[in-house]
Every structure is written in C-alpha cells, then in structure tokens.
Amino acid sequence: MTEPLIFEKSHPHLSAPRLPAGSKGQGEPLPEGLRRRRSPRLPRISEPELMRHYSRLAALNYSVSEQFYPLGSCTMKYNPIANEVAAALPGFADLHPYQDEATVQGALALLWELERALAAITGVDRVSLQPAAGAHGEWTALRMIQAFHRERGEQRDTVLVPDSAHGTNPASAALCGLKVAEVRSAPDGRIDLGDLEAKLSPRVAALMLTNPNTLGLFERDIRTAASLVHGVGGKLYYDGANLNALMGICRPGDMGFDAVHVNLHKTFTTPHGGGGPGAGPVGVKADLVPHLPTPTVEREDGAFRLDFDRPASIGRVRTFLGNFGVLVRAYTYILAMGGDGLAQASEDAVLAANYLRKRLEGVLELPHEGPCMHEFVASARGLAAEHGVRAIDVAKGLLEEGYYAPTVYFPLVVPEALMIEPTETESRTTLDAFADAVAAVVGRAGEDPEALRHAPHGLPIDRMDEVSAARRPVLRWLPEGDTH
Amino acid sequence: MTEPLIFEKSHPHLSAPRLPAGSKGQGEPLPEGLRRRRSPRLPRISEPELMRHYSRLAALNYSVSEQFYPLGSCTMKYNPIANEVAAALPGFADLHPYQDEATVQGALALLWELERALAAITGVDRVSLQPAAGAHGEWTALRMIQAFHRERGEQRDTVLVPDSAHGTNPASAALCGLKVAEVRSAPDGRIDLGDLEAKLSPRVAALMLTNPNTLGLFERDIRTAASLVHGVGGKLYYDGANLNALMGICRPGDMGFDAVHVNLHKTFTTPHGGGGPGAGPVGVKADLVPHLPTPTVEREDGAFRLDFDRPASIGRVRTFLGNFGVLVRAYTYILAMGGDGLAQASEDAVLAANYLRKRLEGVLELPHEGPCMHEFVASARGLAAEHGVRAIDVAKGLLEEGYYAPTVYFPLVVPEALMIEPTETESRTTLDAFADAVAAVVGRAGEDPEALRHAPHGLPIDRMDEVSAARRPVLRWLPEGDTH
Amino acid sequence: MLDAMGASSLEDLLRDIPAELRLGRLDLPEGLSEFETLQRIRALAGRNRVYEDRLTFRGAGVYRHFLPASVAAVMSKPQFATAYTPYQPEASQGTLQAIFEYQTAIAELTALDVANASLYDGATALAEAAVMAMSHTGRQRIAVAPYVHPEYLQVLRCYADGRGFDIVELDESMAIGPETAAVAFQQPDLLGSMIEPAGLVEAAHGQGALAIACVDPISLGMITPPGEYDADIAVGDGQQLGLPPSFGGPHLGFIACRTSLTRRLPGRLVGQAWDGKGRRGFVITLTAREQHIRREKATSNICTNHSLCALGAAVYLSYVGPDGLCRVAEAGYRNAHILQSRLTALAGVEAIRSERPFFSEFAVKVPDPVAVLERLDRAGILGGLPLGRWYPDLDRALLFCCTEVNDDDAIDQVVEVMSQS
Amino acid sequence: MLDAMGASSLEDLLRDIPAELRLGRLDLPEGLSEFETLQRIRALAGRNRVYEDRLTFRGAGVYRHFLPASVAAVMSKPQFATAYTPYQPEASQGTLQAIFEYQTAIAELTALDVANASLYDGATALAEAAVMAMSHTGRQRIAVAPYVHPEYLQVLRCYADGRGFDIVELDESMAIGPETAAVAFQQPDLLGSMIEPAGLVEAAHGQGALAIACVDPISLGMITPPGEYDADIAVGDGQQLGLPPSFGGPHLGFIACRTSLTRRLPGRLVGQAWDGKGRRGFVITLTAREQHIRREKATSNICTNHSLCALGAAVYLSYVGPDGLCRVAEAGYRNAHILQSRLTALAGVEAIRSERPFFSEFAVKVPDPVAVLERLDRAGILGGLPLGRWYPDLDRALLFCCTEVNDDDAIDQVVEVMSQS
Ligand SMILES: Cc1ncc(COP(=O)(O)O)c(C=O)c1O
Numbered sequence A, B: 001m002t003e004p005l006i007f008e009k010s011h012p013h014l015s016a017p018r019l020p021a022g023s024k025g026q027g028e029p030l031p032e033g034l035r036r037r038r039s040p041r042l043p044r045i046s047e048p049e050l051m052r053h054y055s056r057l058a059a060l061n062y063s064v065s066e067q068f069y070p071l072g073s074c075t076m077k078y079n080p081i082a083n084e085v086a087a088a089l090p091g092f093a094d095l096h097p098y099q100d101e102a103t104v105q106g107a108l109a110l111l112w113e114l115e116r117a118l119a120a121i122t123g124v125d126r127v128s129l130q131p132a133a134g135a136h137g138e139w140t141a142l143r144m145i146q147a148f149h150r151e152r153g154e155q156r157d158t159v160l161v162p163d164s165a166h167g168t169n170p171a172s173a174a175l176c177g178l179k180v181a182e183v184r185s186a187p188d189g190r191i192d193l194g195d196l197e198a199k200l201s202p203r204v205a206a207l208m209l210t211n212p213n214t215l216g217l218f219e220r221d222i223r224t225a226a227s228l229v230h231g232v233g234g235k236l237y238y239d240g241a242n243l244n245a246l247m248g249i250c251r252p253g254d255m256g257f258d259a260v261h262v263n264l265h266k267t268f269t270t271p272h273g274g275g276g277p278g279a280g281p282v283g284v285k286a287d288l289v290p291h292l293p294t295p296t297v298e299r300e301d302g303a304f305r306l307d308f309d310r311p312a313s314i315g316r317v318r319t320f321l322g323n324f325g326v327l328v329r330a331y332t333y334i335l336a337m338g339g340d341g342l343a344q345a346s347e348d349a350v351l352a353a354n355y356l357r358k359r360l361e362g363v364l365e366l367p368h369e370g371p372c373m374h375e376f377v378a379s380a381r382g383l384a385a386e387h388g389v390r391a392i393d394v395a396k397g398l399l400e401e402g403y404y405a406p407t408v409y410f411p412l413v414v415p416e417a418l419m420i421e422p423t424e425t426e427s428r429t430t431l432d433a434f435a436d437a438v439a440a441v442v443g444r445a446g447e448d449p450e451a452l453r454h455a456p457h458g459l460p461i462d463r464m465d466e467v468s469a470a471r472r473p474v475l476r477w478l479p480e481g482d483t484h
Numbered sequence C, D: 001m002l003d004a005m006g007a008s009s010l011e012d013l014l015r016d017i018p019a020e021l022r023l024g025r026l027d028l029p030e031g032l033s034e035f036e037t038l039q040r041i042r043a044l045a046g047r048n049r050v051y052e053d054r055l056t057f058r059g060a061g062v063y064r065h066f067l068p069a070s071v072a073a074v075m076s077k078p079q080f081a082t083a084y085t086p087y088q089p090e091a092s093q094g095t096l097q098a099i100f101e102y103q104t105a106i107a108e109l110t111a112l113d114v115a116n117a118s119l120y121d122g123a124t125a126l127a128e129a130a131v132m133a134m135s136h137t138g139r140q141r142i143a144v145a146p147y148v149h150p151e152y153l154q155v156l157r158c159y160a161d162g163r164g165f166d167i168v169e170l171d172e173s174m175a176i177g178p179e180t181a182a183v184a185f186q187q188p189d190l191l192g193s194m195i196e197p198a199g200l201v202e203a204a205h206g207q208g209a210l211a212i213a214c215v216d217p218i219s220l221g222m223i224t225p226p227g228e229y230d231a232d233i234a235v236g237d238g239q240q241l242g243l244p245p246s247f248g249g250p251h252l253g254f255i256a257c258r259t260s261l262t263r264r265l266p267g268r269l270v271g272q273a274w275d276g277k278g279r280r281g282f283v284i285t286l287t288a289r290e291q292h293i294r295r296e297k298a299t300s301n302i303c304t305n306h307s308l309c310a311l312g313a314a315v316y317l318s319y320v321g322p323d324g325l326c327r328v329a330e331a332g333y334r335n336a337h338i339l340q341s342r343l344t345a346l347a348g349v350e351a352i353r354s355e356r357p358f359f360s361e362f363a364v365k366v367p368d369p370v371a372v373l374e375r376l377d378r379a380g381i382l383g384g385l386p387l388g389r390w391y392p393d394l395d396r397a398l399l400f401c402c403t404e405v406n407d408d409d410a411i412d413q414v415v416e417v418m419s420q421s
C-alpha cells in the first residue's frame, strides 16, 4: 500500500480553485525584473483529490490515536480533544500578536496563569513560555546561565552532561559555544558522584540532568550532586523530558535545580504532530529571573501587560510570544486535571511502567534494578548474542504486532537498548497485550531469527535501504527526466 | 484485524469522568418507585480508550474520503470540508428551535434562501425543507398529492411505479395506504408508454418516476408520460435521487413533474454518514403548495417568520424545521458552486459516467445503449453463466482491489446488475485505474472463479455467513453467560 | 475525456434530452471562493442569537447539555462521515460495529430486547411504533395519553391520515378498547411530569393492545425504563445524547422493542455474524423487512436513517458510562427542583400540577409571560417556553427546563429577574 | 496492578525519592469537568478582541489570509497529529511522505535545491542559517541588511551572543569583507519594500561569503525567488501558508539551500528510499548531522521541529497550486497598491520611501498615529502597525498590510476613517 506523490497526481491543465480576489480595482503592475521567471512546480489538484491523498497518507501512519506507542522518553500519552477545541477558538486562533495589549487581555491572562501553574509544578520562581521545544528550552536556559556567569565576570566554558543524556543536551551546550564534559553513569544506572566531583571546576557553567534519568531511575543523590555543583559556582539545569514521573510527587526546584525546561508536548498532552510543534517553557529560580527572555507577562492592577524593559535579559529566543496555540492546549489540560489529577497522572504513569516492567521480567533483559519511575530500559543484548536479533529487530517485530516500537539504542549507556514508556493513559489490558506481544517477538527470535531480521511484513512498506538513501540522498521530487 | 466491542473493553471499577454537577444545593430526592432498578450496562471506559476504539473502528471502513465509491444511485461525491465548518458554527449549532423568531433571523434567512435555490434548480414553486431523507420526502409528497385529491373528493388509491424503481417508492406509497401498480420497462430500458397507458385510470393518484431512471437513461418521453398521467387527473412525482445528472441542464418542474424530492445527501454533498442523516426537501408546483407541511418560512418587510396558519397543510412530517444542520451544509455547497458550478458539476458527472462506461465496453455486459447520464448499469450475467461468477463476486473482487463496490442487484430489471456512478469529483486517473481493476477482476473470473467466489481476502473480515446471522439473529451484545 | 470516448461534444452525450427541456441558464448567482462562501454563511450565523448553555432554561424536546468534545471528534472522522450505508460488510465493519454497539446501548437504556439502527427523530419513531402496533394487532386505533409532545402528535396524525388509522386522545376515562392497537404515552410528559405508566401498560395489555412509551433518554439514567414497567415498544429522541441543538436537527429517533416484535421493526438492524475464518463481524440483517427487498410490503419506507447521529449517541453513552449518565440525570433533576421551589416561592408565580413528581422540566404560571421572557432575555437568559402556543388554557404558563449545565449562579439569576415583577 | 507486581503500595514504587523531596500537595486548584474547563477557556478567549479578516491591515510577520478549511482538516487528522517523529519508517510513511512533499514544495518556491523538514519559526531559521554559514566559511561575522524584522534580528543576536559571533548592520557603505560569513537580507524588507538582492548576493560572493535571503513565501508566487538571484540559503516563516495567526504561533520556519550546503542543514531531512520488494518509501536521512547521533558536533540542537505545521503548509500549497499562489500574491499586491495610493492622496498622510517598489506592505506617516489607530479601531479595523516601537525615527509611521482577504469595501472604510483627520 503506497500512495503516489502529490506531484505525481498533478493535472497539468487543471485551473486553480476559486480564491478571494481582493479589490476589483486596477493596481500598478509589478515593475520589470521583479517577477519570478519560472513558476514553482506545485501540484495542480482538486480539493477532493487533495483530501483523499492526505487521508490515505494518514492511514499509513501508526499514531497514539490508534496504536499503543511505548516510545521511551517521548511520553506518548493521550491528547485530549478538548485541547484542540480550545486552541481553535477564534478568540485565540485569530489574534494578531501585535494587537494592542488592551485587546488581548484574555490571551495574556492565559499566559500568566500558565506560567504560575508551571512554576507551581516545577518549583521555580518564574517561567518563560517562549521556547518552541525541549531543545530550544535547553539552549534558552543555558543562555541564561551563561548571562548569569558573564554578569559576574566569570569564565565558565564547560557544561557537564551525563553519558546517559539525550543528544540535545550536548548539542544545546555546543550551540552556546560551551564545551561538553561527560559524566559517567555508575553501575546502578545513576550518576557517578565520584566522576562528577572529579570533573567539577570553576570552569563549570552547569550540570545538565534529567531526573528520573533516561534509564527511568530516580537520581537519589540529586541533592548531593546539586550541592557539589553549586559548591563550585555552577548551576543545575533540569531536562524536563521526564517530568511525567513527578508531578505532585516532587519538584526539580526543590531538588536544587536552578533552571528547568518542560516539554508541553510530552507531559502536558499537546499532540506531537509527527515531530512538532511542541513548546519548551523554561522555569528559573530567582537569581536567573533577570535573564529571562523578553518580554515577560506582568500583572498590574488586574490588567496584564508585556514587559520589554528587561536590561539583563538574554533577549528573544523566538518571535512573538512562543507557540501560543500549544500553550493554550497545555493550559486546558492543566485546568482539566487540576492539582489532584496531575498527581494522579504521575502516580499512574509510575504504576504502569512498573507493572509493564514486571510483566517483561524474564522476557527481556532488564539491566537495572527497579523500581523504575515512569519508564524503563530493557536490553536485547542477550538476543543479539544468542540469535543475532538486535533491538531494532525486536522493534520491527512489534510493529508487525500492531504496536509502535519502543525507543531503540538510547540511552547510549545500555547496549541494544529498548526504552519503554507506557504512560498513565494506557489500560492494564493494553499493557498485558503488549507484554504478550513482546514475549511473542522474543519467542520468534529463537524460532526464526532470520524472519525477524527482515520484519516487518504486512505494513505499507518493508524495511528500507537506509544506507543507500543516505549515500545518494534524494530529498525532493523532480519531474521525470528533470535533474533540477 | 477486528476490534473488541466497547462493552468487552469495559473496566468494571472505573469511575465516571468528571461531569458538570449543576447546583451545589440539596434537591428533593426522587420519590420511591421511580428509580430504575437495574443500572444500564453501558461501558465504563476512559476517554483515551474510547477515542482509540472509534479510531480503530473508523479504520475498518471504506469511505469516499479514502476510496473511490462508485455506488450507483448514491452519488458518493466529495463532501467539502467547508460544509462541516458551516454547520458547526455556534450561531447555528447552538440554536434552540423554539427561540423567538427575532433571535433566529439568520437561520430563517438561510432556510428561505435555500428553498429558493432548490426551487430554481428543480423548477418548482415552493419547497418544504422538513423531510429528513429521500424516502421521507417521497412519502411527504404522496401525502400532499393525497390531500390534493381528497380535497377534490376524488377516490384515488393507486400509485404507478416503474419496475425499475427504488424500493422506497412502493414502500412510501404503501405507507400512505395507497396501492402500487407496476409499470413495465421497455426493452430500451425506458418506461413502456403502452403499459403506462394501459394502467392509467381515474384511480391513479400519481406516477412516481426518476429521470434519468435507475438505469441512468434519460426518459425521453417524459413529456408524453406526463400528459398521459395528467390526462387522467393524476400527479407526477419525481424521485430526486438522480438529480446530479441534471442541474442547470434541465428541470423536473419543466418536464411536467408536480412534486419533486431532492436528496441533499447525494446531489448536494452533505456527507452520507454511513446511513444518514440526510435531508429530502420536497418541491411542488403551485396547486400543491397549500398542502405543504407546516410551518413554512415567509419573508415580510425584510424579516423572516414561520407560518403555522396553513389550513390545507398535511401537517407536520417531523419535529422542528427539518435536519437544519444538513440544510446548512447543502446551502454552503450551493453558494460555493453557484449556478455555473452546479451546471458544470452535472456536465462533468455525465462525462465521467460515459467515459467510464466506454472504458468498460467489452469488459462487462452493458445491456442498454448509451449515452448514459450520470450513471449506468452493467451486468455480470455472462460471467455468471460462463464462470459462475455473479455480480456480488465481482463486487467483492473490487473490494480487494481497494474500491468500494458498485450497487448490486438493483435495479431489479437487470439480472446480475452492477450499477456504477462515478460522480464529477473523480479524476480521469481514478476512473482509468478503476476500469483496469474491473478488467482485472473479470480476468480473474475466467482464471480462478472459485477464488473470486470467496473474495475478498485481506480486508478486516472475509465474507460473512449472513444466512445464519438472519436465522438466529444476535442484535445486541450481552455479557458472557447472560441471556438477557 | 470526450476524445477518448469518441464523443464529439458534451451535447452529444445529452442528446436524449428533448431540446425544449434544456435550460438556458440556472438562475442562481455565480459561485464563490470558499472564503467568500464562509463569509456569507458566517454572516447568516451572526444574525442568530446564541444563549449560553448555563443560561438556557428551555427544553421541550431539544436540550442544552454538556457535549463531550469526543462525540464531535468521532462523528467528524471522514471514514464514518463519508461512508454509505454499510452494504458491503467486509469494507464497513467500522460503521456496522458502531451501530451494533449503539443498538446494545439503547436496548440497555430502555431495558428492552432489541433496538434498531436509528430513525429520523422522536416523532417519526413514535409514528413508526404506531404502524408496528397496527400491523401486529391488525387494529386501527392508537390511544394517546395527555401531554404527549404536540409536534409528535402532529406527526403521528400525518402518518395516520395517510395510512388510515385513528388517533384518540385518552382522557381520564381511559377509553382503551378491543379496537385499540396501542396506547402511547410520554414519560416524563411534555409538562415534565412523571406519569404512572404501569397502569396504562396494564390497561393496554388487558385489551390486547401494545404499550408504547416515548421516553427521555437522559432520564433513563435514573428513572424506571420502559422494560421495567413492561412496555412493548420504547421510542424517543436522541438529541440529548451528545448532539447539538442545531435548531432542531439532525438528531435521531430511537426505537426498541421486545424480541417478539423484532420482525416488525422499521429500518436497519445490524446483527452479529462470522466469517469463514471464524472471525466475528457485523452485517445488516433481517432485511426481509425492508423496502429494498419487500418494496410495498416492507415494515417501513425508511432507507437512509440517522446513522452518524446514532454513532454520536453511542460515543456519548460510552463517554459518560452508567454512573455518569445517572449523574447527568440527577443534576438536571436537582437543578429543576431547586429552581421550581425557588420560583414558586415568588409572589405571582404559581406552580402547575404541583401534585405530580417531575423530572427536569416544570411549568409555572406567571402574570405576564411575555414580559417575563423579555426581562430574562435582557439578562441573557433563554427562559421557559410559553405553553400558550399549544395549550390555550396554559396561556400564562412557562415551561422551564434544567439540565446539568445550569449552575447555582444561573439559577440565582433567573430567580433574581423573576422576582422583579 | 500493584498486587500483580508484588508491590505493597505506590509509595513502595516511589521509595527512591528522598522523603524531604516529597511534595505535600500540588498547589493548583482541583480538576474540572471538560465542560467547566472549556467554559473557563472560552471566557479567556472571550476577553480578546478578534478583528474581521477583511478589516485587518496589520502584518509585520503574521498575516491574515484565506485559510482553506482543508488545511485544518488535514492537520487535525489524529494519525498525523498524534504520531511522533517518524523514527520507524514502516509505520510512519504518512508523515514521511508528507514531509518529503513539503520539502519539495519549499525547494520549488525558493528555487533552491533542498529544504529541510522545518524549523521553529522564521527568526530561528535565520539564526540557523547564520550558524550554517559560519561553519561553512569558518568565519564569525554576519552582515545584516537594513530593515530585517527587528525580532528576527533580536533572535539572531541571542544565538550570536551564545555561540560567539558578530552581527554587523549593513549601512549604505556595504561593509562586507573577508571576515564576513554571510550577508543576510529580507525581501521584501520589514517596511514592505523590495530590495535589490542581486547586488548584495554579488557582494557577498565576491568576498567568499554566503548570501542568506529571508523571504515572504506568498510573495514567491509572484516575485523573484532566492534561487533566481543566486542566494545560497533561503529562510522564512511559513505562517502565511495556511496557518492561523494564533497570537504568533505555532507556525514554522523554513530553510532551503544549494546542494553543496545540504550536510550543514539543521534538523530533519526526509529522503526517498526503497524496500526489499522495490517499493518506494521515505525515511529520515543524513542523520549524521543531527544531535541524537553527533551530540555536541551536530549542526544544530533541534529535535522536535514543526512537522505538523509543515504538513499544513504543504496542504495549503497544494490547495492553491502554482496559479493560485500567484493570484494570492497578486491580490495582496494590488490591494496594497490601491490602498497606498489612496492613503497618500489624503491630506496629512505621507508616503515613506515611495521611490522603492513594495509588495503588500507599506509605511505612511500620519500626524498622530495613536489617534488614527483609535479611530480605525472604533470602526472595527486593525490598522497599520506603529513603527515607533522599533524605530524611533519612524515614530509617526504606520505599517499597513494588505492580503487577498481585504476587499474594496474594507479599503474604502480605511480611507474614509483616515480622511477624517
Ligand atoms: C531526554 C530528552 N531531552 C530532550 C529532548 C528534546 O526535546 P524536544 O524534542 O522537544 O526538543 C528529548 C526529546 O526527545 C528527550 O527525550
């Protein structure tokens, strides 16, 4: 089942749809030389065909709307419909960001309230809603930390990152011109305090950490780590990708983190969209507040206004006020859940992960001792050694069983990693069925490893030749015979 | 690929979602004896599971959004998204039908304008928008015709219906307490004027006809037929299921029809919904106008009002003002298309049908000479005789090829009928691909008829045992072990 | 395409149409872009007044309820919305299973054995039930209890006038006799009052007639369902099950009955079936009742029904679940009772039929209903329905309705406005 | 579940969390039903003023356009909206193919070779392009032409401050030298004026620097695209391609470049691939540039991008097609020119930079911008943006914008109001 490219469905002689034509008057013609020479080769297609094309493409996707999506670190929980209703309200969707403040008091109020809610959840003093995603939030936070140190005239050029960290952490540091030093994980999967201490120096700008870490384990010694880093004048940055384990249970701010990003497209149920848009608000403790991006939303005498007068601010990290539509969705979710509901969600997430982990004991290798928090990492190392069936093969086998695959080969510290995050919105029935499916795939690894190495079959396509694809990349359609 | 029943997914201990609770006050308790004894066994299921259930069910359907749907007589054309946007506007969706007229002037204006547009398209004087579907419209029209004759003290108890007519025609007549006399089709597929004349009498209340008829052929002698029926004092009723052939080309009112129903869910692109809701407005010529259902929408001094004071009216055929949401969609379509667009649509529909018919020449038997109008009927008689492959088997073969099936075994006058209506919204590419698919299925009929008799495979289910299903009908879920 | 088929022109394809019938030009304005179309449509929508949910106190057949967003989300799925009636089961399991689930939910709600796939609305469902009763009993008279919704009665009469049966209104004397095919009643009745159906059912059965209950589906979350008082057929309107008021439609009619009446049911029925590989599936079944098979001998003429609305109702009932449905019913009941007692405590406001228990609607008499409604309207409130439109003797009465969406503030506001008379 | 896993309590599972870190209670109100939640949210939405499309004359980065209903319909399909980044191609062909089509459309629009799968917005796209240029040239300075959107410049500075590169503003003297990594310019510029990019590109290339064009995607339906004047990288914001203003986001940043720069592109790239059965499909490719593989050596830190918005843009571009896009551009152009000539004919309204051609935005000086805007506002019109917020020397200027949704009536209204000064 494949679908032609929309360009391949174009009818060369089809005329454009009726469009609003604007003024009936005669305007000036475009001056010579400004008109484009070649018309862009966009498709000419009727609305019925357009819609059918995308309906068919949609049917080729697995999504959390139809499949269990145990993608570790991604928190693929259910995205409530109410969020979508909220974001589509004309009172939000049709607002111009440069309207007079008096005409957007509701929007500013929402931003103000959302900021407070996120601050309450994470235990920080202020939050910027501007960053567009997690990585953007990481970078924004590091920029603030950088500004903080610079203001004090300190030369801190190093960021400490655990070896289990997500790739965006070192990449964000690099984008700030900072050097990355890796901190080892101890055998129990947690940060090695000895190695951390060894790497501390007055050049350390920050330690980036997520807690629970990417193995799904709570960093028990977080307070010690925090005081070690603070001891050398460094800051602690919290990667919020794993916040779904902690809402109402404990707060990064209380652990000693100075800056915290939150993935609204993970913990706060805004849809992931096949790769965004998300939002990565950043919360900070008081001493970083002066460096928050501009503008902030302030309340004065019951009215809301934007504050652009922030001399110590790092400036802007994107245009306007962030991914407002995403923020509306997240706030809708927070209102609906309430403090009680959010706490329940995190508890249920931990419960689901531990339940599934238990169900997989003896089926897959579980390199670290439990309990886990909201996710856990299994390994296909044994299968690889014994049957030549690697983590990717297990993943593909699961696709055949009608499940999306766990995250594979991350974190890097676990060989043949399969990182599994069920989330609180899955029922026990689903977890049981998934555990059975994993067992079935593992069974097949023993019986017919070769077949599994060629899985999946029966999906729209089989395994792709990704090596050739990267060697001679074809990154766009071109008409038959055309090379440009 | 099947999905458990939602009842089978119920979690016995799951609590209800948060719901608005109304007043916090204490009301009176329900008096003894009025409370239901046994709670209804509705499912207890979370919103995530609910949505996934229906997403998965949706994926089991073929629909015009994803598949070409050449279902004859059903006009499965594309349903524009704008229609849905229109019907969902709070200014329509949130209106109570018993609001004061002054507060619903926009809604009444829409009804008034839609009535005029349908009158212009069909060539009648007034239109009632109350009927909920085609069959309901048929019955409404017959009720008006009955009222007309009764008012004149005439005893007319017979309705003439061609043998090629849709089942709803005789059924609607019967629901009016009228007898049905069948009029034969001539060998060319059109009404046999001789037989019509033979069946005429002063007892004839009406002739029900669709034009083009269910074979997709234009009834050339419609004017003669009309004067014959009118000659004995009968009325002509037009089944509008096939109006998609005629918009802007010719009008039932001009052919001599006295009453006309229109299927908004066919010709006017309101989605069919897997079996409704539709709408079946009925238009009539002046002498039937007094009998229109109550109320009508009238305009006076620029304001719109409902007229309930219609002494000769047949009364109400349903509550309120009809399927308003469907009417909004149809009017949106009419506005977007305009007179020019509607005419183009009908021309394109005729073109598409003739093109496809031509492509199928020599592939399937085409028992009637062309040109056809917006649809045509093929026959699998030859395949049945030669290979034992019947119309239903061809239909199932087409399902396997990724197409919905044509209408089969209707009209009854063609043995092994396959009734094909492509509609104007399909591209030539699609028509060509479909013609190839038909040819492929016919080819398989010769090569492996047995396989075709068991087609389809690869769909969510194979052929069902419908005989057993009807013999011991199971029309509802019951819990395991429960017989009630 | 013309070339490819050897036709010289489109006219050639239209040659069967006599020249004198050809239309010069369709007398409608030119088409518009989607933008302009929706601008026009929005302008029409903008000329209507929308009352807030919480400030709506009018029902009488159409109600403001909480509409879970998931209902519209499911109904708008194109695979449901743009499929036809599920003639080919292999390619229609989505619709078929959803309808089977709907049938089950309606059977459970009404506590009857079987429900069909849907009808147009509550009124036509009542008329179809009457036709069923007549065919079943071979009798020609339907006795109708007082205060059945007047529009339902009008529709019933329209069906009766055609098909040729009598409608008699039951007064206190209970004129049910051996010529009665069925006794039909509404519970709660139009005035919101709870009637005592058991007596009517017994009287009907005593004469060999059927009992038809026309019920409010939300009320069944809480109050006795037709099956528990032995009614033979239950009908009603499904708007309240997750569908927007939409100025009166599209909603749906539901109909449920005892097994013995199954083969007299109008319209589609979905049944369970099995394929050759032993997989369960669903098909349209017992079609030998239907127009496309039986033509003039069919149980009804209905073809297209209200399938998508039935889907919506099934989603709603699954969303709220049994406890949720009960809570919705209780909230409406509680609100209505609080409002009624506060209103009838006001000077000049009189209770009507206060001796009867009521569910979520109740009527009160006021000195000047028009003035009261105007005052409410100015406060943004859609007040009770003036009953004079149907009952001359109730020309000073307003029928108020509460559901779970009214809250204390809204109730206070109504009382406040109405105390200013 | 606890039982099944032999845990005594949830506390048991949380035992790794030090007691002193445990939170007593989350300081947030209790949860609400969906109904109440949306009531609260609607109340917030209700406190914002929405101007009609046709009466909106403000742009400066976010524009009111006709939004085909099909765009939102596709974007809201759950199979697109609720999928993750397409890591598993076999189960993600829908997203992958849609992005491949988007990449193609952007490459066509910009007349460049390759586009990525999307970035956050136009400003971050410009910053990423600057980073590309620096890595490519090994130089540390970006020269920026006048009247690039001030917020884009602010974002660029924020990236520069971190990464450690210089931003110099190009004055008339064209200070481009051997230390310049790239020359960046906006076409049309913030004031709506069309600049002459060829000269800038030539100057850049003459010094071995790259040329980065920041462009308006609608304008490219009509005016010369970056590839035709030899720019190396094109960036811009995709809001205009079918996405609602939404108070500024989410929209998308697009970036396209010559083939030689492909491996320096930030973010996802989707490429064509084949399976063992010879079926064409699509995969995320050239991942060796990305953070999850290269970590601190990656071309960018971006992970989640704006995929769903890119899908929306692709739907939009397919809906309008090449001729439609041109007509949209022409309508905005025509409207703006008509409005500009009528406004500048008014007493007291002065054209700014009237010597330059402009596209669909233009600035005029008025005696009292605040008063003018207030008067427009009272007529329901969102007037031009006061430029004093960014340019003190333009404190009497208003930047007006037209698109295809403004019509003659709306233009008349603006002129009417502004002639009353
Ligand atoms: C642990 C971790 N950190 C950071 C990120 C980056 O977040 P985003 O994709 O929103 O930029 C992710 C996302 O996958 C993650 O899992």
Ligand SMILES: Cc1ncc(COP(=O)(O)O)c(C=O)c1O
Binding pocket: B073, B074, B133, B134, B135, B136, B166, B168, B169, B210, B214, B239, B241, B242, B263, B278, B280, C302, C303, C304
């Ligand atoms: C020829 C014809 N007449 C009447 C009808 C009945 O219309 P409806 O299904 O809207 O009641 C149909 C519908 O299939 C039809 O095809």
